[in-house]
Each structure stands twice: as C-alpha cells, then as structure tokens.
Amino acid sequence: MPKCQNCGSHVTDVYVRVFTPDDVTSPRACPNCETVTRGRNGIREKRT
Secondary structure (H helix, E strand, O other): OOEOOOOOOEOOHHHHHHHOOOOOOOOOOOOOOOOEEEEOOEEEEOOO
C-alpha cells in the first residue's frame, strides 16, 4: 500500500491514481498532512 512522502500515512491506490502524476507512486501530501496542502504548483504550507 502506498505511503505519503510527507507524513508516512497509508493512502489508497485510487488516491495515488487521482492525485499524483503517472510516474509517481507516492503522493507528496495527503489529507492527513496537518501542516501542508496541495496547491496548483505542488505542495505548500497551510495558511492559518
């Protein structure tokens, strides 16, 4: 099962297929990441 590169949480194959480029097997950020979020240009720090 794939893991998030940022927090190490397990993510589903469907999540990887939808939210990562075709040549990437582990997302850089996932919904469990507390400090970062996905943006148009990659991941970024969450705004408070």
